[in-house]
Amino acid sequence: MSDDTTFKALVVEETSDGEFKKSIQQRNIIDLPENDLLIEVHYSSLNFKDAMSASGNKRITKQYPHTPGIDAAGVVVSDKSGTFKAGQEVVVFGYDLGMDTDGGLSQMISIPADWAVECPSSLTLKEAMIYGTGGLTAALSIQKLEKMGAKPSDGPVAVTGATGGVGSISIAILSQLGYDVIAFSGKPEQSDYLKELGASEVRHRDTINEVGDKPVGRELWANAIDTIGGNYLANLLKQTKAGGAVTSCGLAGGAEFSMTVMPFITRAVSLLGIDSVYIPLADKKAIWQRVATDMKLPNLESYGEEITLEQTPEYLDRFMASKTVGRYVVNVRG
Known part of the structure; x- marks a missing residue:
């Protein structure tokens, strides 16, 4: 020192x-x-x-x-x-x-x-910062999906803002835990990078909005992690399978969104908020231990x-x- x-x-x-x-x-x-x-x-x-x-x-x-x-x-x-x-x-x-x-x-x-x-002793200070708040938010999102009963056999997990800090770590951890991941990004030139992280499929983020004004769309993913907000979040919810859940942790695409209650009352889809800033210290310590153990990424x-x-x-x-x-x-x- x-x-x-x-x-x-x-x-x-x-x-x-x-x-x-x-x-x-x-x-x-x-x-x-x-x-x-x-x-x-x-x-x-x-x-x-x-x-x-x-x-x-x-x-x-x-x-x-x-x-x-x-x-x-x-x-x-x-x-x-x-x-x-x-x-x-x-x-x-x-x-x-x-x-x-x-x-x-x-x-x-x-x-x-x-x-x-x-x-944690299993992480260096540099490794801890490779995760940072982005990695912590990703881990909290995945843990919340798990608490709602999510498991790899349910089907794919959609991840928006896939090249960002939260999105990229979400893909890597989900893949390590055995989930099939659909990555959504506005940067199609990064498709190879996203597949290296563990995404099985990469789609342009605007395809989420093809459902348009329909109250619900086809059931395309079991669960989702949204880092964008706005209409992307609304349209993710519309296309989530019955009983699935979508976590929300970002607003780059807007703080407001418009939709009907149909995904919630006809498919029992859940919208889950993620706070990585003011969560209780005990909860922060607990998720951080997971990041250092079963969620720790190789290399x-x-x-x-x-x-x-x-x-x-x-x-x-x-x-x-x-x-x-x-x-x-x-x-x-x-």
């Missing part, structure tokens, strides 16, 4: 003309908020929410200057609460990290102790591209331009 009082961080600043500028700056530990747990961050990851924060989205981050980063993995420097010991490896997902509290795209963070969980490093802290401004812009594929892990000390 470092004894330095200064550290590097990505800082987003609002300019006088309302623009938002991203730069890597030297900061001082005394500038961090007063919290119990001080962590030396080794790895973070990039998520769409980070890109929205970095672009000045006031629904995500209200006050600037600000350091985004909803994920962090590192080593405890000190903990006034006594929950963790110095030198212990921990991971942080969700809560207010990277939103209105300076986040993981920084070499140091100061947070409440109950935001962190111990990093994990192949699922994420490693970048440096200095590269994060460019990659965050790529998110906003829909030019990203898979997971991006940030070596903040590289």
Whole structure:
């Protein structure tokens, strides 16, 4: 662990003309908020929410200057609460990290102790961030489908936003657990990549909407994981087999959707919400243990591209331009 009082961080600043500028700056530990747990961050990851924060989205981050980063993995420097010991490896997902509290795209963070969980011994800090919030959300989605009775013999699972962080890890974990996966993406040029992840079939995402205004369509998949929202979510529900379920965790395609109640009352289809931010700490620890055991992917490093802290401004812009594929892990000390 470092004894330095200064550290590097990505800082987003609002300019006088309302623009938002991203730069890597030297900061001082005394500038961090007063919290119990001080962590030396080794790895973070990039998520769409980070890109929205970095672009000045006031629904995500209200006050600037600000350091985004909803994920962090590192080593405890000190903990006034006594929950963790110095030198212990921990991971942080969700809560207010990277939103209105300076986040993981920084070499140091100061947070409440109950935001962190111990990093499982079967995962390195880098591997933990290859999963990140995207992988955690994927695991929570799959677990919720399982709690509703989903099993591989029921039929295929549809996954939207397949090349994104949640979608790509969902495909890989589902495939590992024995499920047949239909991947939906607006990037048909990534079909080979999606099949390498484990998708048995790749379709353009717009084919979901071919059902049109019909209250229900043909039963095409047993269950689904939706990361887009909007009409894609509505039309996934219309084409889910009787007794199946669809999880919802994203809104890139819109926060609103319109449909009838017919899939719910004629086919007993269920719509399941996924929250990876404010779930109880005990539940977060439990799903994280699954990620480190039966949901742990082989050759994990192949699922994420490693970048440096200095590269994060460019990659965050790529998110906003829909030019990203898979997971991006940030070596903040590289």
